[in-house]
Amino acid sequence: xxxxxxxxxxxxxxxxxxxxxxxxxxxxxxxxxxxxxxxxxxxxxxxxxxxxxxxxxxxxxxxxxxxxxxxxxxxxxxxxxxxxxxxxxxxxxxxxxxxxxxxxxxxxxxxxxxxxxxxxxxxxxxxxxxxxxxxxxxxxxxxxxxxxxxxxxxxxxxxxxxxxxxxxxxxxxxxxxxxxxxxxxxxxxxxxxxxxxxxxxxxxxxxxxxxxxxxxxxxxxxxxxxxxxxxxxxxxxxxxxxxxxxxxxxxxxxxxxxxxxxxxxxxxxxxxxxxxxxxxxxxxxxxxxxxxxxxxxxxxxxxxxxxxxxxxxxxxxxxxxxxxxxxxxxxxxxxxxxxxxxxxxxxxxxxxxxxxxxxxxxxxxxxxxxxxxxxxxxxxxxxxxx
Amino acid sequence: xxxxxxxxxxxxxxxxxxxxxxxxxxxxxxxxxxxxxxxxxxxxxxxxxxxxxxxxxxxxxxxxxxxxxxxxxxxxxxxxxxxxxxxxxxxxxxxxxxxxxxxxxxxxxxxxxxxxxxxxxxxxxxxxxxxxxxxxxxxxxxxxxxxxxxxxxxxxxxxxxxxxxxxxxxxxxxxxxxxxxxxxxxxxxxxxxxxxxxxxxxxxxxxxxxxxxxxxxxxxxxxxxxxxxxxxxxxxxxxxxxxxxxxxxxxxxxxxxxxxxxxxxxxxxxxxxxxxxxxxxxxxxxxxxxxxxxxxxxxxxxxxxxxxxxxxxxxxxxxxxxxxxxxxxxxxxxxxxxxxxxxxxxxxxxxxxxxxxxxxxxxxxxxxxxxxxxxxxxxxxxxxxxxxxxxxxxxxxxxxxxxxxxxxxxxxxxxxxxxxxxxxxxxxxxxxxxxxxxxxxxxxxxxxxxxxxxxxxxxx
Numbered sequence: 001x002x003x004x005x006x007x008x009x010x011x012x013x014x015x016x017x018x019x020x021x022x023x024x025x026x027x028x029x030x031x032x033x034x035x036x037x038x039x040x041x042x043x044x045x046x047x048x049x050x051x052x053x054x055x056x057x058x059x060x061x062x063x064x065x066x067x068x069x070x071x072x073x074x075x076x077x078x079x080x081x082x083x084x085x086x087x088x089x090x091x092x093x094x095x096x097x098x099x100x101x102x103x104x105x106x107x108x109x110x111x112x113x114x115x116x117x118x119x120x121x122x123x124x125x126x127x128x129x130x131x132x133x134x135x136x137x138x139x140x141x142x143x144x145x146x147x148x149x150x151x152x153x154x155x156x157x158x159x160x161x162x163x164x165x166x167x168x169x170x171x172x173x174x175x176x177x178x179x180x181x182x183x184x185x186x187x188x189x190x191x192x193x194x195x196x197x198x199x200x201x202x203x204x205x206x207x208x209x210x211x212x213x214x215x216x217x218x219x220x221x222x223x224x225x226x227x228x229x230x231x232x233x234x235x236x237x238x239x240x241x242x243x244x245x246x247x248x249x250x251x252x253x254x255x256x257x258x259x260x261x262x263x264x265x266x267x268x269x270x271x272x273x274x275x276x277x278x279x280x281x282x283x284x285x286x287x288x289x290x291x292x293x294x295x296x297x298x299x300x301x302x303x304x305x306x307x308x309x310x311x312x313x314x315x316x317x318x319x320x321x322x323x324x325x326x327x328x329x330x331x332x333x334x335x336x337x338x339x340x341x342x343x344x345x346x347x348x349x350x351x352x353x354x355x356x357x358x359x360x361x362x363x364x365x366x367x368x369x370x371x372x373x374x375x376x377x378x379x380x381x382x383x384x385x386x
Numbered sequence: 387x388x389x390x391x392x393x394x395x396x397x398x399x400x401x402x403x404x405x406x407x408x409x410x411x412x413x414x415x416x417x418x419x420x421x422x423x424x425x426x427x428x429x430x431x432x433x434x435x436x437x438x439x440x441x442x443x444x445x446x447x448x449x450x451x452x453x454x455x456x457x458x459x460x461x462x463x464x465x466x467x468x469x470x471x472x473x474x475x476x477x478x479x480x481x482x483x484x485x486x487x488x489x490x491x492x493x494x495x496x497x498x499x500x501x502x503x504x505x506x507x508x509x510x511x512x513x514x515x516x517x518x519x520x521x522x523x524x525x526x527x528x529x530x531x532x533x534x535x536x537x538x539x540x541x542x543x544x545x546x547x548x549x550x551x552x553x554x555x556x557x558x559x560x561x562x563x564x565x566x567x568x569x570x571x572x573x574x575x576x577x578x579x580x581x582x583x584x585x586x587x588x589x590x591x592x593x594x595x596x597x598x599x600x601x602x603x604x605x606x607x608x609x610x611x612x613x614x615x616x617x618x619x620x621x622x623x624x625x626x627x628x629x630x631x632x633x634x635x636x637x638x639x640x641x642x643x644x645x646x647x648x649x650x651x652x653x654x655x656x657x658x659x660x661x662x663x664x665x666x667x668x669x670x671x672x673x674x675x676x677x678x679x680x681x682x683x684x685x686x687x688x689x690x691x692x693x694x695x696x697x698x699x700x701x702x703x704x705x706x707x708x709x710x711x712x713x714x715x716x717x718x719x720x721x722x723x724x725x726x727x728x729x730x731x732x733x734x735x736x737x738x739x740x741x742x743x744x745x746x747x748x749x750x751x752x753x754x755x756x757x758x759x760x761x762x763x764x765x766x767x768x769x770x771x772x773x774x775x776x777x778x779x780x781x782x783x784x785x786x787x788x789x790x791x792x793x794x795x796x797x798x799x800x801x802x803x804x805x806x807x808x809x810x811x812x813x814x815x816x817x818x819x820x821x822x823x824x825x826x827x828x829x830x831x832x833x834x835x836x837x838x839x840x841x842x843x844x845x846x
Contacts, residue, residue, distance in 0.1 A: 015440050022444045026451060040479050048479055053534065053569035056614065059481040071558040071566035074551060077611065079575040130488065142484075149481050160481045164615055167487035167731065198736035199487060207573055207611040331606040333736040337759050354742040 041154060044120055049075075055206030056162045057096060057123045077207035084210045084324045086234035088227065089117065093210035094159070095227055096325070098125045099217050100196045102133060102170075104140035105370055107220035113148065117227040119158045123209070127164040127200040137217075138163065162204050166196055183290075187282050187343060194336035194344040197318065205328055212328055214321040221245075221368035222320065229365065230322040233310060236357035237327060237349065239263050241301055242319040244369040258298030259369045261285045262317030262346055263361050265295040274341040283341045285315075300363035313361045314353070315346035320367045327357045485615035492618040492729035494642035497528055501618035502568065503635060504534050504730065507625055508604050513544040515625045515775065520553045522627065524565060528635040534569040536612030540604055541576045573611050577603060595687040595748065602741040602749040605723070609733060617730040624724045628653070629773040637770065638727040641713075644762035645728045645754065647721050649706050652774040663703030664774040666690045667722035667751050668766045674698040679746040687748045690720070702766040710769030718766045719758055720751035725772055732762050 040059075049060040051072045083091045095117060099108075115122070126141060128134040141163065149157050171188045197214075205212065211231060215222075219242070223229060230238050242260035247253075262285060270292040274283055285292060300311060318334075332355055335347035342350050349359045493499055507519070526533065535554070539547050554570055577600055605622070613620065621635060630648075631637060638646045650665035667690055675697035679688060688695050702718060737760055740752035747755050757764050 015436050018440050019443070022440070022447060025444075026447050029448075029451060045479060051569070052480075053614075055611075056483050059479045062478045062480040071563075072569050074554045074558060074570045074572065076551075077571060077573050079573055079607065079611065130486075145482055157481070160483070162615070163482070163484045165486040165488065167491060167734075195735045199734040202610055202613050202734055202736070203485075203487075203615040203617075205610045207571065329607045329610045330603055331738040331741050333738060336736055351742075 040157075044159075055208065056204055057094065057160060057206035057208055059160045079207060082208060082210055082325070084326060086232050088121075088211060088231045091210075092118075092121060093231075094208050095122045095211050095213055096125060096204060096206075096209045097122055097213045097215060098197075098200050098204065099127075099215050100193065100200060101126050101128050101137055101141065101217040103217060104137040104144075105218060105220055106144075107370070108217055109141075109144045111220055111222060113156055114224045115222075115226060116224045119156060122158050122227075123160050123162070123204070123206075124158050125162045125164070125200050125204040127166055127196050129166045129170045129196075131170060134165070138165070164200055164203065166199070168192065168195060183282070183284055183287065186284055187338075190282075190344040191336040193318075194334035194347070197334045197344070198336070201328060201333065205325060209325045212323045212325055214318050214323065216319045216369075218370035219319055219367050220370045223365075223367075226320075226367070227322070229307075230362070233308075233360065233362075235310070235360040236324045237316060237321065237352055237359035238310070239297070239313065239316045239319075239321050239359070239361045240365040240367050241297055241361065241363050242317065242369055243301075243366045244371050246371045256366075256368075258296075258301065260317040260319045261296055261298055262315055263297035263313055264292075264315045265297075265312065266314040267293040267295065269293040277341055280338045281341060282338045282343045285346075297361045297363050300361075301366070302364060305364035307362070307364050309362065309364055310360045311363055313359045314349060315342065316349040316359050316361070318345040319369065321345070324357075327352050327355070330355050330357075332357065483615075487615060487734070490616060490618040491731060492639075492642075494640050496618060496639050497532070497636060500529075500532060502532050502534060502616050503528065503619040503621050504536060504612055504614070504617045505621045505623060506536050506538075506605070506608050506612065507623055508538045508540070508601070508608055509542065509546055509550070509625055510540050510604075511542050511544050511546060512625045513542075513546045513549050516546070516549050516553060518628065518775070519625045520557070522630060522632075523567075524557070525632040526635060527633050530565055530567050533567050533635075534571075534612070534614070534617070535567050536571045536573065536608055538573045538575060538604055538608035540574070541578070547572070547574065569614070571612050573608060575604070575607055594689040594692070595685075595743075598687060598689065598748040599741045601723075602739040602752065605739040605749070606741060609738065613730065613733055620726075620728050620730050620733055622723055622726040622728075624774075626775040627724060627772055628775040630725070631772070634725070634772065635727065637712075638767075641715060641765065641767075643715070643765045644732050645721060645726065645757050645764040647702070647718075647724075647726050647766050649702055649766065649768055649771045650722060650724045650774055651703065651706065651771050652776045654776060663701070663706070665722035665724050666701050666703055667720055668702035668718050668754075669697075669699040669720045669751075670717065671719040672697055672699040682746055685743050686746055687743050688746045688751075690751070702768055705768040706771060707769055708771075712767065712770040714767065714769050715765045716768050718764055719754055720747060721754035721757075721764060721766070723750035724774060726750070726753075728757075729762075732757055732760075735760060737762065 044059070045061075047058060049055065049058050051070075052060050052062075053072045054060050054075070083093060085091050085093070088095070097112070112124070128138050128141075145161055145163075149161065171185070171192050201212070211227070213227060213230075222240075226240075230240065241258070241263070243256045244259040245254055245256055248255035264285065270283060273290065273292060277283065283292065284290065285294065285296070294315070297311065297313065323332075332348060332352040334344050335342070335351060337343070339347040340350045352359055490501065492501060496503070512519075523535075537550060539550065550572060554572070557565055557567060558570065560566065609620070619635075619639065634648070638648065647668050649668075650663075651661055652664040654660055654662050669690060675688065675695075678695060678697060682688070688697065690697065690699070690701075699720075702716060702722075705716065737753060737757045739749045740756060741748065744752040745755050745759075754764050
């Protein structure tokens with residue numbers, strides 16, 4: 001008896017098995033084809049650099065193909081065409097947002113995401129110390145970055161992000177408050193901070209940046225139009241007033257108080273004090289035995305004052321600071337040494353002035369600092385010291 | 387398989403082991419089919435319908451997926467090739483970069499540790515020197531793929547930019563892979579002509595400060611646009627160096643100093659003395675100069691080599707011994723800009739070329755001062771010499787008139803001062819006219835002649 005040709009069906013597959021198989025096939029196909037997971041719009045892809053050796057202020061095309069890598073191209077950058085105007089949005093100017101970070105606060109990141117300036121024009125730069133705390137902050141930061149850049153909506157994704165790790169050890173943080181606030185220790189601490197800021201600035205300031213926004217990692221609340229608002233003044237260096245929301249135990253309610261005392265106008269007393277100092281001594285704000293009588297912007301705030309009001313400044317703080325990239329390109333940096341008896345951000349204001357750029361402040365435009373009962377230590381002492 | 391072949395059976399097996407029922411030889415094949423086959427009946431209508439639905443579902447899913455990919459800008463080809471063959475425009479965007487700066491500290495043997503160098507070259511109307519410069523570039527023994535090139539072309543009226551681009555593209559397309567350099571950036575920025583280009587004002591003493599400040603700005607713009615987190619070293623090189631060892635990068639690096647410069651001389655025709663110190667900006671600070679600095683205005687800039695400021699500083703250039711140990715080091719305070727090798731860390735921490743009067747100095751000399759202030763080591767190599775191009779210029783003709791080219795600094799000093807005094811008298815009338823237009827501190831110096839050979843690292 002002849003047996004018909006063809007396979008013999010030993011066991012019949014159920015439709016359920018088939019359906020599962022189909023689903024798996026689709027998944028496999030999806031991962032094979034659609035593995036270029038974060039999709040970027042054509043305009044973003046067009047502006048990307050073609051080689052990993054390129055300014056980190058723009059993304060680069062990661063070649064998915066193998067083969068021998070090609071020699072990097074000859075890249076032209078015409079800095080005459082980089083505009084810095086009061087209408088950054090209209091001219092599609094690139095912002096470099098720089099943050100030296102020791103701790104990661106979720107509110108900081110959430111506030112960044114809320115910025116209304118187009119994120120495809122914002123490059124973020126971070127520098128973190130290589131300490132236990134810094135490592136933890138880096139992990140947190142990278143988690144949030146992956147969430148935003150890989151799976152977040154495209155409008156939330158930033159143009160590019162640079163994470164740097166410091167190459168020097170932060171000065172020993174003594175737990176003893178009095179020790180920490182000795183002027184000599186303050187100088188060491190701020191010199192380290194200045195080095196971190198400079199390292200971050202000069203390695204990331206590419207040829208396309210128009211504005212540099214310095215925002216401290218503990219600034220957790222800003223108006224969402226911060227960049228547009230500050231740039232609208234078209235000043236070389238401009239600082240909003242930094243406040244802190246805190247729980248007022250007397251009033252039993254949330255309250256606000258001035259926080260950053262590095263924004264000031266010079267006083268004759270301070271000038272006299274500086275004259276008597278040794279070449280490497282620095283003049284610090286907020287020490288009772290060194291009363292400077294400088295006019296602090298923190299105290300110029302009026303609740304009914306105009307938000308647009310500007311005042312010229314001689315010293316600035318780094319909590320929030322918008323700087324024209326040209327100021328930094330001319331060489332204005334954060335001196336890690338005594339520069340006219342000033343250091344770090346205050347020294348930066350002086351250096352900018354030496355280069356012919358006048359810093360300004362906005363006493364009635366507020367940004368807010370992180371508040372935590374356990375973290376009050378440091379700056380509180382500055383407050384009471386006066 | 388065949389249970390019937392038990393030896394004890396008396397029954398004749400129905401199927402013989404050696405053959406099929408149809409009599410064909412069986413051979414050694416293995417057979418699993420049942421001996422009798424009952425064809426299946428037709429599938430029930432319900433099951434057929436179910437199967438149809440499943441098939442339709444699969445087709446719909448595939449179509450949907452296909453449509454999704456092609457609609458999002460992917461090509462049909464990339465779908466068909468399952469993403470394994472990626473076409474040239476198929477790429478991923480990498481938006482996040484991570485760098486640990488402690489990996490780029492700069493060590494004495496950078497070429498072994500693959501340390502990247504940023505080579506910075508400021509250019510201005512330099513077309514005629516580019517050929518020579520590129521021959522130096524090709525000859526560098528430091529691995530080319532570890533050298534990133536950055537050029538700043540400013541206020542140029544000749545074909546500097548075109549020639550530069552052509553030369554660089556030629557190198558990157560070279561058949562020899564070892565010639566290819568790393569990242570190459572050409573940066574254009576015009577600062578505008580602050581100083582008149584006629585010889586008198588360009589080399590006059592009063593013009594020096596604004597000129598040096600402008601040069602400093604140019605250098606800072608170049609550096610800030612080109613320095614990356616992956617650089618361990620930064621090398622500044624002027625385009626008009628005529629002779630330098632091919633191994634200069636390794637030679638300077640071996641000293642493992644934060645900032646290091648070689649001695650810079652220039653050859654002269656025999657009738658001018660054969661050779662001459664060129665770069666007088668590398669010097670050690672002197673008491674005289676410090677005292678002088680204290681008397682000057684905040685914005686004044688001390689420029690070496692002018693009789694107005696007799697600083698009596700020991701110059702690297704004048705300490706050269708042609709037979710001396712090329713590895714000998716000398717601590718210096720001001721540096722010249724012809725050839726500076728510095729650790730990138732120096733610039734990362736904030737040292738730059740002051741475009742203002744920093745402790746009465748600007749540009750490269752100010753950079754030396756600032757690096758010192760930041761406690762970096764700044765050294766010069768008095769007996770390791772590179773040679774700057776010699777171009778017979780108006781300066782040299784003047785220099786000839788003054789005669790002395792032996793390079794005896796002390797002798798020069800007295801002569802210079804005499805000459806300067808003479809000149810001053812001659813040009814007094816002229817000076818007074820111009821004095822009103824000059825800043826107070828510089829006014830008395832106006833009108834005097836530059837009397838020493840060309841001094842600056844900065845050329846036009």
